[in-house]
Amino acid sequence: MSRIVVVSNRVALPQKSGAPAGGLAVAVNAALKDRGGIWFGWSGRIAPDPSDTPQATKHAGVTYAVVDLTNEDYQEYYNGFANRVLWPVLHYRVDLSEFYRSDLSGYIRVNRMFADHLEKIIRPDDILWIHDYHMMPLAKYLRERGHNNRIGFFLHIPMPPADIIQALPQHADTVGALAHYDLVGFQTEGDRENFARYLETRGGQTTPDGNGCDIGGRRVRLGTFPVGIETGAFARRARHASRTRFVKAFDESLSGRKLIIGVDRLDYSKGIPNRLDAYDQFLRTQPDWHDRVTFVQITPKSRTDVPEYQDMDRSVSHRAGQINGAYSDVSWTPLRYVNRTYSRSALAGFYRRADVALVTPLRDGMNLVAKEFVAAQDPADPGVLLLSQFAGAASELGNGALIVNPHDTEGVAVTLRRALEMPLAERRERHRRMMRVLEEHDINRWAEDYLAALEPDPQPERRDIALPRAAMRSVVRLPVGWGSSALPRGA
Structure with missing residues (x-):
């Protein structure tokens, strides 16, 4: 069984009680509790000179690997682009977004830094599960470094229609970068459909069965996986x-x-x-x-x-x-x-x-x-x-x-x-x-369904891949080197 590496903006380090506080922590715990693995992300600390090596602790079979951010990173990546641009736009509030190129540069810089750190700890057969809008381009930077791992992404917040996404400056570098994942999961079918239509505007063509789009030789599957709770x-x-x-x-x-x-x-x-x-x-x-x-x-x-x-x-x-x-x-x-x-x-x-x-x-x-x-x-x-x-x-x-x-x-x-x-x-x-x-459909079922869809396909020669149980089926094919330069001018 492949090792799971979960990546999120913040890592909820284990408390003395051993119980996660809630939200994303509960979701990640459901994914890791039976099979162990690594949870990687920001420590929540600001440091003037962060270490070049992730700080790791182990608890109940899970390794918690965290890195610090500089104040500049925090202001540009987190307060700036993630929370004052992506958050409002993805919640349909383009009017509340405040875009600065310096913030986008910080967002890209921090995601590249996360890729640098991950490169030190991941193995070729690891399965990576990336969470939420803070980490949209992470798979792209890992692919650029030659990593061909199975990499999935789950968006915990809404995905708006294509015309709203396109109001985001340089959207190809953030939302568009989701095409470098093997599986992109959403909360609702409406969110999934919105992203599928956005990919069509990026040059994709819907397959005859309506399950996705084809653009070259790489495949990204889109699924609906509503997050549950510990009922x-x-x-x-x-x-x-x-x-x-x-x-x-x-x-x-x-x-x-x-x-x-x-x-x-x-x-x-x-x-x-x-x-x-x-x-x-x-x-x-x-x-x-x-x-x-x-x-x-x-x-x-x-x-x-x-x-x-x-x-x-x-x-x-x-x-x-x-x-x-x-x-x-x-x-x-x-x-x-x-x-x-x-x-x-x-x-x-x-x-x-x-x-x-x-x-x-x-x-x-x-x-x-x-x-x-x-x-x-x-x-x-x-x-x-x-x-x-x-x-x-x-x-x-x-x-x-x-x-x-x-x-x-x-x-x-x-x-x-x-x-x-x-x-x-x-x-x-x-x-x-x-x-x-x-x-x-509790939290354990959610994690099981997503990871089952992300696991390597036992029959890779098959064109149609059925996502398990609650997952909605959609397939998009993209070239390995896909990026903004491969898209139609003006996209």
Whole structure:
């Protein structure tokens, strides 16, 4: 069995508890836990003179190899191009991107540096799995160094339509570089189709069966692999957390009121201002619900040194104050807006207590809060999930969630009342349908499906390669030396 080398922007070094914190860490742990391997990436540290050799530690069969960045690297690669250009563009917000050639140069420089470090530790038969938008051109630089390993890429955030991608300056050097991978995975079929159409604009031709495009002799497969969660483990965590003193005290503070919960990092993609507007509309039009409901919005701050996030922080805090000023009473605060981070156990307890979850991003690759909320519920008396149609999770949980358009303020307010008043029998049935999906497609299944698709083809002479189980089939063929110089002028 080939060794797995996982690469991501940040490496979650093992804690004393041995449990990953969540998100990408949980996903990578699922890929490595049974077969071991290497997890490589940035240490999270800034150093004036980083070492030329990755710093390695080993825990539970996994080697954690990390490198430091200089402050210039951090500002240009991470704060600059990754988070102020790629993040907004890939979330359909070209208007918020701020492109500087120096930042793109830093992004390319750091990816080349990662390739230099990887070259020191990978073997010819290793399988490399690269994660997320920070590392798009990494395979290209490894190919330039002569590495023919199987290299896969998974994008955890959305992939917009081709015309939006083409608004990105020098997109061939970043998004276009994904063509150097053997397999590119996406959260939803829509994301996969958007990238396939983009490749067509780069000179590709769709195969007769509609499964991909042909451009020469190299093949890149495109698949849909919706990220899951540790469904059973999270359900057990929620049951245990509900009995802790901390969660019981939180429950008592609600004084028997219904609980609406939202949990999001402070980011413009999450639709928090729209959500607050919808809650304001609900309170304005449903006075009979005053003093009967509390909305807790937990929003840890992020990227606090980026001006757009600073502005959003001030705006959301002001909007929360307006709502409480308009509707509060001496014995009731309708909105608790909290800017701090809670443990996964505490959040699991909050989810289990909640009657409604508002998960209403304007655009999201998947959104695991939606899945964790469902897993945390008491099947005998479950809460209701209000889920944005623009979250990747809607493609899996639409059979049980109440799907809403976060731009429709009145519609979300009306649906919120429906959720609060939903009969028990309907709540149970909706929860049962969603849990069936989460149990079948958990995080382990996700890792298994992706790695099975990335493994070397046992019959390489076959033209059509079927991706396993949940993976959607699409094939693109590209020349080994493919790059911007091989494309039509003006592409």
